[in-house]
Amino acid sequence: MVRASVAQLILFIAALSVSTLFVGVIVTETGLYAQSVEEEGERETAAIDAEIEIINDPEAKAVYNETDETVTVYVKNVGGGTLRPDDLEVVLNGELATVAETDVIGGEPWRRNLVLAVTLDHPIEGGKNRALVRIDGSRDLLSFRYAGSLDWSTDGDWSAGTHERTVSDGIGDRDADTVRLGYDAGDSGLVAYWPLDEDSGDTAFDATGANDGRHVNDPTPGQTGLVGTTAYDFDHTQNQHVNVSHSDSLEMSTDDRVSVSTWIKLDEGWGDTVDDAMAIVQKSDASYNLQLVPSSTSPEVQFAIHDGTEYHFATVTLPDDHEGRWVHVSGRFEADTEFSVSADGQTGTADPPSNVRATDDHPLGIGDNIDDSASNRSFAGDIDEVRLFDRALTDDELSDEYLTATNGSHITDWRTTTGDMRADSLQLENVSATLDGENVTAYVESDTTGDGTADEVSDPVALTESSEVYAVEGITADNDRFRLRLEFETGSVTRTPVVSRIELTQE
Structure with missing residues (x-):
């Protein structure tokens, strides 16, 4: 009711x-x-x-x-x-x-x-x-x-708000009429985004719509991936990978700027079967390449840039406990300005070269180096959420890429009722949330002056999966203009709480 x-x-x-x-x-x-x-x-x-x-x-x-x-x-x-x-x-x-x-x-x-x-x-x-x-x-x-009451439940309701490391869309395994942790396909400078959420078929779809990839040697989709989605598993011994045909949008030599962000889960004992550098995301040997370098003591993530004459490398050591768990890795480059690589937020830097060599018609490989001259350097493990930018992400943006699987927030748009709602009787009800053992905290914000800023913020309300009615406390002034702020937290990078409906009413 x-x-x-x-x-x-x-x-x-x-x-x-x-x-x-x-x-x-x-x-x-x-x-x-x-x-x-x-x-x-x-x-x-x-x-x-x-x-x-x-x-x-x-x-x-x-x-x-x-x-x-x-x-x-x-x-x-x-x-x-x-x-x-x-x-x-x-x-x-x-x-x-x-x-x-x-x-x-x-x-x-x-x-x-x-x-x-x-x-x-x-x-x-x-x-x-x-x-x-x-x-x-x-x-x-x-x-x-x-x-009246204020209700947020449709894709239009959720997409009208402000997302920070949360999404409301129908990409991959996600539902548009919900809000949850996840990566935005509309981020600035994003030229390709492969969620790798397919459960079958032979195509890795690009969420930006331009650079779909083709399965080679049958990588296994439908594996447990990031924040409630699925991922691909790649068998190194079978040279499994995704081949993305060359396009100008993947060619970073024009402005000499590029960032790559993705998650990997390496097979246990992967270093025993890999003899050479192992590709994660690579635009041939002679361009940009995010890869792994095996070692019996301290395996590394390496971001390589070829400037037309020689290779340049930024490296960072993998966490000691990296096998069998998800690790976020990224690389970024801007000519003469920025050159770095990260693993779970730890960053290694190097002197940046002055350019990226053009690669002509070389395809981009996810899980392999597809350069014809290269040996088998295919991946051994799972890959998920592959994102490619035509610019160097800032430190804060790289941090967001990593923290998306940990926490995020969503602020709805402002809503106005036909009359003032009583501050001492506000409540949240008809809440539909799937927490999966994780946490969502809701705040009601009130704009009493009509200037679009929150003049009052309620006490935190911890949501549950029950049909509970939640008293809203901490708002002192009767008002007709409110919005919600939702804080999402997860203790596991493979899970996310999901909210599909909240209604602000009165007792």
């Missing part, structure tokens, strides 16, 4: 029980509007007649159900006789509303001092609404404002 708040314009009366309820209030689930937005002395209690009163019943939990488009009104019999619920009529916003259900609280018949819950099959709009209740010549009138 979707619960949305209503705010009474004429009267707000403090009410503790059915027997002490008063005139003129429609309420939400826990008597939200027990305190007036008007001054104390401006309250009115003018029942139109003596037979019935529209009352506030916090125990009965009146709601406006947005899903079913029903309104529940509570009417108290204050006359001397018994009334028939079937005789009651409600005119809502000038239209006779269909009474879907009536229930005498405390049991029939509807005697004096008993309250009748009247459920109306009638939608209401945001803003001011009016309900006229009448029976046997008696009637009572209520004016109220429906503030």
